[in-house]
């Protein structure tokens with residue numbers, strides 16, 4: 001079953017820049033999709049259409065058969081996103097309030113909201129910082145906060161937009177562990193990166209973007225021979241002719 005259906009999707013920004021052009025893409029429920037491409041190739045622009053942060057200039061995006069453009073609230077519950085820029089995602093005055101923001105919009109009861117927030121903060125190890133101001137957190141802690149916000153919402157599709165940039169080695173492993181656990185729990189996962197090394201062992205599909213278009217789409221091992229032509233570094237294991245190596249090993 002396709003949980004995401006994108007048809008003839010183009011987006012032109014107000015200043016005239018064409019961010020993405022004629023994207024056609026179906027994604028099956030439960031997949032783990034890596035989206036790679038140069039800076040400015042259109043990855044973020046594409047993904048922002050899934051939760052209605054951007055609306056199509058042309059084309060349609062459907063989630064479970066429902067058009068995003070006419071059902072924004074539903075789309076935001078359906079699709080959780082870790083933003084590329086962690087600061088722009090912060091909405092609460094405290095860590096606790098930031099995580100509570102999503103469940104409050106779902107109009108859950110107070111007790112239920114409290115429970116969801118506490119469980120989410122515990123899962124990412126931020127319980128001790130519940131009353132801290134989110135802007136004072138370190139970069140890695142802000143990523144964990146974003147994951148807590150996603151956990152509290154339980155969305156079916158989860159997008160990670162450059163989740164590893166500027167993280168230290170343990171930080172990468174920690175975020176990767178959360179991503180894999182969410183995938184194992186049945187969520188559909190989309191991860192963008194221009195550095196495939198850290199996730200390729202886990203992705204079941206690789207999409208390459210270039211100049212706002214999808215230029216390759218398939219099983220990672222089959223696409224790998226083409227990645228460098230589009231400015232993406234081929235992971236070491238593939239260079240050496242070995243099986244993809246997980247960063248968790």
Ligand SMILES: Nc1ncnc2c1ncn2[C@@H]1O[C@H](COP(=O)(O)OP(=O)(O)OP(=O)(O)O)[C@@H](O)[C@H]1O
Nearest residue numbers: 013015017018019038039040041042043044045046
């Ligand atoms: N708000 C905006 N207004 C005008 N043009 C924009 C805007 N946001 C992005 N663009 C342009 O749209 C194109 C695609 O940008 P996008 O951010 O989707 O790329 P990306 O693949 O996510 O890049 P990166 O790897 O740097 O995150 C680029 O040419 C960019 O300059």
Ligand SMILES: [Mg+2]
Nearest residue numbers: 043044045084
């Ligand atoms: Mg981007």
